[in-house]
Amino acid sequence: MTLKYCLAALFASCLSAQASTLEVHVSTPAGKSVEDAAVVLEPVAGIPPPREARASIAQQDRDFVPYVTIVRTGTAIDFPNRDPLKHHVYSFSSAKRFEIKLYAGKPAQPVIFDKPGEVALGCNIHDWMEAYVLVVNTPYFAKTSLQGRALLADVPPGRYRLRFWHPRQKAEPPAHEIEIGGRPAKLEQVMDVAARVFKPRQPTDAELY
Amino acid sequence: MIFRSLQYRIAIVFVGLLILVMALMLAMVTRSNERIVAAEMTREISAGALVFKRVIEQNRRQLETAATVLSADFAFRDAIATQDQPTIRSVLRNHGARIGAKVMMVINPAGELIADTQRGDAASSSYPVPDLLAVAETQGMSTDFKQMRDGQLYQMVLVPILAPRLIAWVAMGFPVDDRWAVDLSQMTGLTISVVRHDDKSTALLASSLDGARRLALPAELQTLAQDTPKLLSFGDEHFQTLLLPLGKSASVVLQRSLEQAEAPYRSMQNALYSIVMGAIAMFVLGSILFSRRIAGPVNQLAAVAKRIQEGDYAHPVPTLPPDEIGQLAVSLDRMRQGIAEREQKILKLAYEDTLTGLANRVRFLETFDRHPKGTPAAIAVLDLDRFAMINDALGHPIGDRLLGIVGERLANIVAPPGLVARLWGDEFAFLLMGADEAVATRFAELLHATLRAPFALDGQRLDVGGSLGIALCPQDGQDANTLLRRAELAMYLAKRKQIGFVLASGIGGDPPHEHLSLIGEMREALDRLEFVVHYQPKLDPSTGRIKTAEALLRWQHPAKGLLPPLSFIPFAEQTGFIREITPWLLGHVIAQTARWRAEGLIIVPSINISARDLLNPELVEQVRKLTAAHELPPDGICLEITESALMEDPALALEHLNQLAAYGTRISIDDYGSGQASLAYLKTLPVHELKIDQTFIRSVIDSPKDAAIVNSTILLGHALGLKVVAEGAETSADLEWLRNSGCDEVQGYGIARPMPAAELPGWIAAFAWKLHQ
Numbered sequence: 006m007t008l009k010y011c012l013a014a015l016f017a018s019c020l021s022a023q024a025s026t027l028e029v030h031v032s033t034p035a036g037k038s039v040e041d042a043a044v045v046l047e048p049v050a051g052i053p054p055p056r057e058a059r060a061s062i063a064q065q066d067r068d069f070v071p072y073v074t075i076v077r078t079g080t081a082i083d084f085p086n087r088d089p090l091k092h093h094v095y096s097f098s099s100a101k102r103f104e105i106k107l108y109a110g111k112p113a114q115p116v117i118f119d120k121p122g123e124v125a126l127g128c129n130i131h132d133w134m135e136a137y138v139l140v141v142n143t144p145y146f147a148k149t150s151l152q153g154r155a156l157l158a159d160v161p162p163g164r165y166r167l168r169f170w171h172p173r174q175k176a177e178p179p180a181h182e183i184e185i186g187g188r189p190a191k192l193e194q195v196m197d198v199a200a201r202v203f204k205p206r207q208p209t210d211a212e213l214y
Numbered sequence: 215m216i217f218r219s220l221q222y223r224i225a226i227v228f229v230g231l232l233i234l235v236m237a238l239m240l241a242m243v244t245r246s247n248e249r250i251v252a253a254e255m256t257r258e259i260s261a262g263a264l265v266f267k268r269v270i271e272q273n274r275r276q277l278e279t280a281a282t283v284l285s286a287d288f289a290f291r292d293a294i295a296t297q298d299q300p301t302i303r304s305v306l307r308n309h310g311a312r313i314g315a316k317v318m319m320v321i322n323p324a325g326e327l328i329a330d331t332q333r334g335d336a337a338s339s340s341y342p343v344p345d346l347l348a349v350a351e352t353q354g355m356s357t358d359f360k361q362m363r364d365g366q367l368y369q370m371v372l373v374p375i376l377a378p379r380l381i382a383w384v385a386m387g388f389p390v391d392d393r394w395a396v397d398l399s400q401m402t403g404l405t406i407s408v409v410r411h412d413d414k415s416t417a418l419l420a421s422s423l424d425g426a427r428r429l430a431l432p433a434e435l436q437t438l439a440q441d442t443p444k445l446l447s448f449g450d451e452h453f454q455t456l457l458l459p460l461g462k463s464a465s466v467v468l469q470r471s472l473e474q475a476e477a478p479y480r481s482m483q484n485a486l487y488s489i490v491m492g493a494i495a496m497f498v499l500g501s502i503l504f505s506r507r508i509a510g511p512v513n514q515l516a517a518v519a520k521r522i523q524e525g526d527y528a529h530p531v532p533t534l535p536p537d538e539i540g541q542l543a544v545s546l547d548r549m550r551q552g553i554a555e556r557e558q559k560i561l562k563l564a565y566e567d568t569l570t571g572l573a574n575r576v577r578f579l580e581t582f583d584r585h586p587k588g589t590p591a592a593i594a595v596l597d598l599d600r601f602a603m604i605n606d607a608l609g610h611p612i613g614d615r616l617l618g619i620v621g622e623r624l625a626n627i628v629a630p631p632g633l634v635a636r637l638w639g640d641e642f643a644f645l646l647m648g649a650d651e652a653v654a655t656r657f658a659e660l661l662h663a664t665l666r667a668p669f670a671l672d673g674q675r676l677d678v679g680g681s682l683g684i685a686l687c688p689q690d691g692q693d694a695n696t697l698l699r700r701a702e703l704a705m706y707l708a709k710r711k712q713i714g715f716v717l718a719s720g721i722g723g724d725p726p727h728e729h730l731s732l733i734g735e736m737r738e739a740l741d742r743l744e745f746v747v748h749y750q751p752k753l754d755p756s757t758g759r760i761k762t763a764e765a766l767l768r769w770q771h772p773a774k775g776l777l778p779p780l781s782f783i784p785f786a787e788q789t790g791f792i793r794e795i796t797p798w799l800l801g802h803v804i805a806q807t808a809r810w811r812a813e814g815l816i817i818v819p820s821i822n823i824s825a826r827d828l829l830n831p832e833l834v835e836q837v838r839k840l841t842a843a844h845e846l847p848p849d850g851i852c853l854e855i856t857e858s859a860l861m862e863d864p865a866l867a868l869e870h871l872n873q874l875a876a877y878g879t880r881i882s883i884d885d886y887g888s889g890q891a892s893l894a895y896l897k898t899l900p901v902h903e904l905k906i907d908q909t910f911i912r913s914v915i916d917s918p919k920d921a922a923i924v925n926s927t928i929l930l931g932h933a934l935g936l937k938v939v940a941e942g943a944e945t946s947a948d949l950e951w952l953r954n955s956g957c958d959e960v961q962g963y964g965i966a967r968p969m970p971a972a973e974l975p976g977w978i979a980a981f982a983w984k985l986h987q
């Protein structure tokens with residue numbers, strides 16, 4: 006757990022005395038921690054009003070950074086290109102079909118992810134580049150760290166539907182409702198996730214010489 | 215015929231050898247070609263199989279690459295992602311056509327067919343080749359040969375469509391049809407067929423074959439195992455066939471036509487066959503011509519050889535080309551000439567007298583034998599008178615030359631078919647064909663007239679007479695030997711009677727007693743040991759000792775008793791038979807002398823040597839050999855030679871005397887005083903002894919003249935250092951006179967008569983005793 010996370014959690018608990026935190030650890034059936042798993046809490050009653058939000062998925066060293074991005078519906082995501090070459094980002098996913106044709110630097114317009122669902126991102130120039138965006142209809146979500154931990158802070162007490170998702174999940178675990186009380190809760194979750202297969206990359210020009 | 219067969223044998227041997235070699239060569243070439251073809255077939259099939267596998271693998275890679283490229287096409291992916299059936303189908307057709315895929319299908323990740331170019335409503339049906347999908351799910355993509363619903367075999371490639379994660383599979387099918395087979399056939403050089411076979415049946419799916427073979431192929435394949443080449447026959451064509459798996463349910467049949475592989479070798483073999491046939495034909499022709507060229511001249515030579523064999527040396531050998539046979543012909547011709555010359559020579563030797571060139575006795579007898587039996591003929595034998603004397607006086611070379619010119623003159627008076635021959639010595643024989651007594655008589659007169667003219671020899675005129683004996687056939691005999699003998703007897707009679715000629719019929723059957731072939735008798739006498747030697751001792755009057763004796767030849771004739779030398783020696787000298795007697799006498803006397811010496815009695819015998827003996831070049835050697843053989847010293851014998859013997863050929867006589875004297879033999883001059891030899895002449899001779907002729911001795915007592923001659927001879931002889939011997943001392947007065955005159959030795963009846971050898975030692979012993987009394 007990073008210091009930043011700790012501070013954020015501490016800050017949230019300080020901000021609202023009623024709010025609570027949910028810490029989840031995701032592991033494979035073999036007991037291996039799962040990174041990049043999305044932990045989503047959907048309030049059963051009433052969704053908080055949307056807020057304008059922005060996110061960014063960079064293309065750096067001919068790769069998407071980060072690999073998994075979780076955003077609330079309506080979030081505008083920028084695709085800054087930090088490489089000295091052009092990329093062609095696309096998605097054929099039904100939740101968001103788009104295409105940013107060959108560009109350099111930061112595209113003029115961010116892409117608004119206005120429908121919930123999963124979106125697979127690819128680059129038409131670099132087939133190995135892949136990234137995933139999970140668009141959810143709730144502000145309460147988190148992504149597991151390298152150690153498989155995710156911390157959802159400032160979750161108001163109430164009843165929630167707890168959902169898990171991973172881009173390489175073999176099957177999505179069934180969602181179930183939980184009650185978030187005044188005290189922080191801890192949860193263990195098992196997910197069957199395939200190991201990430203890195204597609205072969207083309208060597209860079211520098212590597213060629 | 216033999217030569218014809220030689221000619222053909224040469225041709226047959228050469229052609230046979232050629233055919234054998236050619237047949238061996240062809241057999242080897244054929245076998246080697248078969249092996250090469252078999253090896254080539256195997257090599258081609260395996261190379262073709264390798265090429266085929268490579269091409270298939272390459273095809274697969276190309277198809278996979280093409281499919282991968284297609285699946286990565288953005289628009290294609292975009293269209294697939296729409297999930298819109300018409301769109302997907304149209305993009306499938308469009309993009310499929312780009313890479314030549316005939317079948318295109320899209321399958322969702324769940325394995326359900328989303329779109330299919332073969333069928334319009336593919337949705338929700340399952341994917342027809344799930345095994346391909348299973349492989350692709352683990353390996354990313356998969357390729358295999360699949361028979362699709364239309365019965366067509368396809369090479370199917372299944373690739374994922376990633377956006378970037380798997381959104382669908384796209385399957386592309388490339389038809390495996392006849393064109394595919396033909397393409398591969400061109401690349402591999404093999405016939406390519408694709409079959410699908412299960413336990414029951416085999417179906418042909420594609421092939422580069424056509425027509426009947428295409429139809430026949432499936433049935434033939436039933437026996438074929440995978441990966442093992444096998445020779446299959448289709449009618450009269452043969453194929454090396456290899457079955458390789460193609461995908462899981464199909465097989466590819468690779469074939470190489472044996473006839474095609476053999477074709478270049480066949481044409482080579484055919485060319486070779488024509489060359490061989492042409493070569494054999496040319497060789498047959500060539501060897502027949504060649505053998506004819508050899509056999510022809512050989513034939514000619516054989517004919518020549520046959521003529522030579524038959525004794526015909528007249529035909530020269532034909533001139534042939536200067537090769538080996540030509541050289542043989544030249545040699546044969548030389549041989550022919552050589553044989554002809556030698557035969558001539560042999561004939562001459564056999565039938566010709568070398569001295570006169572006349573016919574010899576053999577020729578004479580043969581010629582007579584050839585004359586028709588019963589027809590009259592005369593045989594005349596001529597012996598020259600006084601020839602022995604001429605020979606003795608002038609020497610053999612002159613005598614031989616005289617015989618030659620006499621022969622020439624005789625040959626002129628006999629015309630063929632008559633014949634002149636020299637029988638031996640100075641005896642000639644004449645054959646007068648058809649002659650009766652009158653003719654023979656006229657011939658005798660002609661002959662004498664012919665001989666009457668003197669013969670000229672080295673400017674000397676020589677008168678040569680002859681005695682002739684004539685025998686007539688058939689009156690005097692039928693055969694040549696009888697006639698010759700009778701003619702010879704008649705001739706002896708003529709000679710004795712000095713009457714020119716005698717007819718054999720005139721002397722009757724029995725020849726005269728005295729001349730009864732004295733020569734033959736003497737020869738028999740030698741053989742029968744009828745000759746004996748008596749010894750007459752010689753006394754040394756000063757000492758009264760006997761040291762020498764004269765050896766005297768006697769003939770102990772079975773009918774006539776003991777004959778003295780004078781009764782036969784002159785005849786032996788005249789006929790030359792003395793030459794046979796003298797060696798016998800020398801040997802006999804020397805042997806006897808040696809025996810006496812062994813007994814302790816030393817006697818030096820004197821042996822009489824005739825003129826002929828002295829002129830005989832073998833005499834010296836005979837003396838030398840005999841004395842040496844009996845270990846007698848050279849001066850152990852003395853040879854007595856008459857003055858007249860010395861006069862016949864003084865030079866040759868002196869030469870022989872010198873040789874004898876050099877050897878050491880003692881030499882005595884016999885009958886000294888009866889001839890004309892002077893003491894001055896005798897002085898030049900190597901003589902040791904003078905023997906005064908007995909006619910002087912007999913009258914020394916009565917005739918003072920003779921006594922003076924003897925006295926002076928003794929004195930002169932002593933003065934010349936010669937020993938003087940007197941012979942013919944008959945009385946004791948003679949003996950006494952001779953002793954007083956200083957004569958060294960005395961011989962005569964007054965001392966002893968000649969006595970047999972056996973009596974001599976006893977007589978000497980008695981004489982010595984008498985002397986001592």
Ligand SMILES: [Cu+2]
Pocket residue numbers: 064067091092093094128129130131134
């Ligand atoms: Cu890119």
